[in-house]
Amino acid sequence: MHTVWVRLNAVVFFGLTALLGFSCLAALSKLGHSLRHKPVVEVLKLNTLRSLKSHGGYDRALLSFDLMVDLAPAFHWNIKQLFVYVVAIYETEGRNNQIVLWDKIVEADDEKVIDEKNVFVKYALSDQSDQLRGKDVTLQLQWDHMPITGLLYMDGQAVESASKFRLPAEYQ
Amino acid sequence: MIKDILDKQVFELKKLWANKRQLTFQVLNLAMIVFSALMIWKGLMFVTQSESPVVVVLSGSMEPAFQRGDILFLHNAVREVHVGDVVVFKIKDRDIPIVHRILKVHLDTDTFQVDLLTKGDNNRVDDRGLYAPGQLWLNRDDILGKAVGTLRYVGMVTIALNDYPVLKYVLVGMMGLFVLTSKEG
Amino acid sequence: MDYEGQQLAELLFYWIILAFGAVGWIIGFFQQDFLIVFQAWLVGVVISIILCVPDWPFYNRHPIQWLESVPDRRSKVN
Numbered sequence: 001m002h003t004v005w006v007r008l009n010a011v012v013f014f015g016l017t018a019l020l021g022f023s024c025l026a027a028l029s030k031l032g033h034s035l036r037h038k039p040v041v042e043v044l045k046l047n048t049l050r051s052l053k054s055h056g057g058y059d060r061a062l063l064s065f066d067l068m069v070d071l072a073p074a075f076h077w078n079i080k081q082l083f084v085y086v087v088a089i090y091e092t093e094g095r096n097n098q099i100v101l102w103d104k105i106v107e108a109d110d111e112k113v114i115d116e117k118n119v120f121v122k123y124a125l126s127d128q129s130d131q132l133r134g135k136d137v138t139l140q141l142q143w144d145h146m147p148i149t150g151l152l153y154m155d156g157q158a159v160e161s162a163s164k165f166r167l168p169a170e171y172q
Numbered sequence: 173m174i175k176d177i178l179d180k181q182v183f184e185l186k187k188l189w190a191n192k193r194q195l196t197f198q199v200l201n202l203a204m205i206v207f208s209a210l211m212i213w214k215g216l217m218f219v220t221q222s223e224s225p226v227v228v229v230l231s232g233s234m235e236p237a238f239q240r241g242d243i244l245f246l247h248n249a250v251r252e253v254h255v256g257d258v259v260v261f262k263i264k265d266r267d268i269p270i271v272h273r274i275l276k277v278h279l280d281t282d283t284f285q286v287d288l289l290t291k292g293d294n295n296r297v298d299d300r301g302l303y304a305p306g307q308l309w310l311n312r313d314d315i316l317g318k319a320v321g322t323l324r325y326v327g328m329v330t331i332a333l334n335d336y337p338v339l340k341y342v343l344v345g346m347m348g349l350f351v352l353t354s355k356e357g
Numbered sequence: 358m359d360y361e362g363q364q365l366a367e368l369l370f371y372w373i374i375l376a377f378g379a380v381g382w383i384i385g386f387f388q389q390d391f392l393i394v395f396q397a398w399l400v401g402v403v404i405s406i407i408l409c410v411p412d413w414p415f416y417n418r419h420p421i422q423w424l425e426s427v428p429d430r431r432s433k434v435n
Contacts (some may be wrong), residue, residue, distance in 0.1 A: 002358060004177065004348055007410045015369050015402040021384050022394055023323075029386060077389035081237060083273070083293065087255050096279045097257040105293060107236060123298070128278050132376050134340065144256050144273075146237045148391050149319045154256060 027150035030076045034155060035132075037073035038144060041141050044069070044086065045163040047118045052132060052171055059132035061125040061167060064118045065102075072112040074155070081107040083144040084114070086121075089159075090138070092131040099125055101139075134169040138162050181349060202348070214234060222248035222317035227260055227269055228331065233292030234258070234271055240332045242324050244271060245346050246317030253277065253288065253312065258319040261290065272299060278309075286312055362416025370405035377401025 043066050051063040065086065074082055085103035089096075101121040106112060125132070142156035188195050218227040227245055229238045237258075238244065248259055253259060255277050260269045264325055276289040287309035291298040300308060333340050358366065381397020 002363065003180075004410060004412070007366065008406070009350070010367070011374075011402070011409055014370065015374050016397070016403065018378050019398050022378050023391075025382065026385070026391055026394065032411075077385060077391050083237060083256070085256055094280060094282050095397065096281055098277045098279075100255055100275045103293075105236065111243065123275065142256050142260070148324060149322070152258065152319055154254075164416050 004024040023149035024076050027147060030078050032151070033076050034074065037094055038155070039069055039071045039074050039143070041157040042068040042070075044139050044141050044157065046139065046165040049165075049167070049172075050120075052167055054130055055126075057130055059130045061132055062121060062125045063101075063125065064120045064143060065139060067119060067141070068115045070113045071106055071143065073146065074143065075108060075112065078147045079108060080146045080148050080151060081105055083146065085142055087140045087142055088137050089130075089140060090123050090135045091121060092127065092129070092135065095128070097127070099123070101125060132167050133171070137168050138164045185349075220245075220247045220249060220317065222246045224260070224269060224316055227271065229271055230268070230331070230334070231292075233294050234273070235294045237293055238271065238322065239324075242322055244319045245321040245323075247320045248315070248317035250318065251312070253286065253315060253318065259290065260316045260319065261310055261314045262316060263302060263307075264314070270299070270302065288312075288315075320339065358412055358418040359419050359421055361419040366374045366409040366416060368410040373408070374401040377404070389422070
């Protein structure tokens, strides 16, 4: 320990190790939090189907939805933010499709209740071919937890309780 | 004061050069450290089945979730990917890994092949413009791994080294000096 | 720095960083705010660097007692 560099090295690396320890402790202190606190999706349903058209052989639907959810139970001191998104799930011939229609970043300092009606989609519900007509679509809310330290984990609305709607059989 | 420190370092180095045995010892010491680090890295690569198990976030396209300087831990051993997963992928023939989120998943239920579309949280549009010309979708093989954990700020050093290359020489020089002149054992 | 001083310096920075960090962690836990932990930690590290890295006089209170120098035998060769 008899040169300045050695001492500086010792202090800095001990400090960093201690910070790592505190961060891990913080993450561990909230283990099992999501089992006991789960956000409840009050409402997620189709509001209006604006259009269902074919663009050069690829089907595309534009719509708006209602969403009401309180995300506060998902937050704790090790969560930086939630990435919340609405997924449209539907099946076509030989394919299972999951498409994000809308997303939002909810940070720890933001308003944690989302209560909006007639929200227009950010990303069109577009198919890889032309098979959207007459299909059943499930709308599900999912959210990804971004911790300050530790493992990322996703959670979501139970698919069984998610709302469904059917696309019309003809283009409109 | 700085001159004293510099003189002392030069003195230590001269002493080291005069004593070849000590020099060999210190060089071997340095080599041990380098090879241990390499072993740990290769070990991690094997466990996570990913060619880059740890990456530093280089751009701001995933802010505020991941910022420049954050470290991401990747895991590639799981075959399935889901909508919303944060993944790291490389476009064919390009070196830079990109960290973005999966926006669309089209799964073929017979072959279990997937077509994927990604997008950075902080970007206005999806990544199709980044893909190779004519490429509309990513496949599972393009994905290097899924982000499973994060450490803030620890990768700042990499960013600084990237932005100011001269720092690389300064850092390696200082580390070399430190290991060669420290007296252990 | 003499040996007593080195030991003192090491003990000091261990305790300072751990104490500041622990207090910060407890307060942060009840406030559910990790920034508090980070700030407390930073203060602890800065204080440690100022107090434990430079060669302050109070680290040199037990100077090493070197033995008397032996007269150089080579100079007495006939």
